[in-house]
Amino acid sequence: MKDKKTKPKLKGKHIRKLHQATKVVRNSVLLLITLTILKGFGGYITNIIALTGDAVGSFSDIIANSAIFIGLYVSQQKASGHFKYGLHRIETLISFCISLLILYLGYHIFSDSIVRLFSTAPTASHGIGVLTAVISIGVSLFAYYYQRKTAEGINSQALLASAYDKRNDALVSLGVLFSVFAEKLNISYVDGVVGLAIAVMILWSGLKNTQESLFYLLDYWDNPEITKKIRAILSKSTIITKVKNIRLRHAGTYIFGEAFLEVNPFTESKDLRDEIHRLNKKVESSVEHLGDLVLYIDPPKPTQVMVALPVCQLDGLNSRIAEEPHAPFHLIFVKLGGGKVRSVTPDEKSFTFQKATELALYLKEKKV
Incomplete structure (x- = not known):
């Protein structure tokens, strides 16, 4: 027996958080456009390659955050047509693509830093470079904390990956700041050394986010505490004799799953129906980000x-x-x-x- 549902029960609180996250990403895109223009102007005036590369990285962030905005918006649409389970996974797919972009940028910075170790170029207007780098660090850190808090609130892998990318941007800008001072003092190799260190950190962050997004696309589950909490709730039922198995998975910002239960074979159908509804409400009110939990009932043959x-x-x-x-x-x-x-x-x-x-x-x- 299966407790049938026509579509997932999506919590109103979670829906409201998704709407708020969409606004956060929209504001981030506007902020990134301003920051990209500032960095591009600074790179053009100073002729510092690190600052110009940082502007290119911010432009890619605009594309990534625009994709997140689309992903969050689409993932809120109700299940319909050929997508009976909704479009929640598109958010995780975008997270995977952003992680690949982070890896690419890390490789790009790494290779450019190698070149800068053995070459020099004339630079100017170092004051503008310092001001641009300082503003960039402050804005990037603000965006990092802003997006990370929102991402953790809605369980969004894509937005969390974007937040870590903003942290990487702050590190890149810090490297740019050191590079500007080094150029001012005619120390050419500092730009390359700092760039290499930043590139390694960015590559590590990209690999971690890529692995996590890919695993979630493959229905990987890594939170035994939630499984334990659901099992404890179900085990307290007076009609459930055994919780045989619980399977959970991430789908975008939601958690979906199934529980396989054995019940007292002599339980009346009305009592069973009422208890299943009660348990569903109890689990949904106790587990954050839960979209739907289907309970499969298996009345055992009495001995x-x-x-x-x-x-x-x-x-x-x-x-x-x-x-x-x-x-x-x-x-x-x-x-x-x-x-x-x-x-x-x-x-x-x-x-x-x-x-x-x-x-x-x-x-x-x-x-x-």
Whole structure:
């Protein structure tokens, strides 16, 4: 049995955070456009290759953040047409592409730094270079903390990758600042050495983000604490006898999964339905970023069966079955298993057929 749903239950709180994240990325694009123009102007005036390369890197950030904006917007669209599960994975795909871009930029900076170790070029207007680098460091750090906080709030891998890219931009600008001072002092090799160090850090960050995005695209799961929390909630249910397996995966900013459960085979369908709905609400309110959890129910075949026999008097298996509709009677509980009578338990409590509701509740309590 499966608790059927027509579409994922996406939390209103998470939706609101996605809207806010979309605004954050939009503002970041506007900020990056301004920063790129500033760096490009500074690189043109000073003729410092590091500053010009930094401007090119910021231009690529504009493209990356524009892609994130599109990804976040598209991922909020409801499931429809051929995309029955929604478009949440597009956000993770964009994260993967941005990570590849970070790797490319890291390689580009690395190769340029090697060249600068063995070459020199005339530079000028070092004051403009210093001012541009300082402004760039401040803006990049602000964007890093701004985007990282938002990314962690909505569980966005793409936005988190972009935040780390902004941190890399701050490091690059710091390297540019050192390079400007070195050029001012006619120390040519500093530009190359600093560039190499920054390139290594950027390449490491890109490799880490690429691996994480690729793993999430392949349904990798790395948060046992959430799995443990869901298992604990399900295990406390009075009708679930065993939590057989829980499978979770990331899809964009959401977490989706399935849980395979064994339940008491004698549970009434109404009680089972109500309990499944209760458990879903409990899990959704306890696990942040959860989009949908499907509960698969497997009623096990009972190895033992409890039977209640109405008898006139208590005389073990020799008791006579109660047939008089208005006379009170007792119950004998007989446990059957493996084709044999496992136990016989008489019950002193008396009932009448007129009190059917009371009898039904008592039999349910005894798990008959």
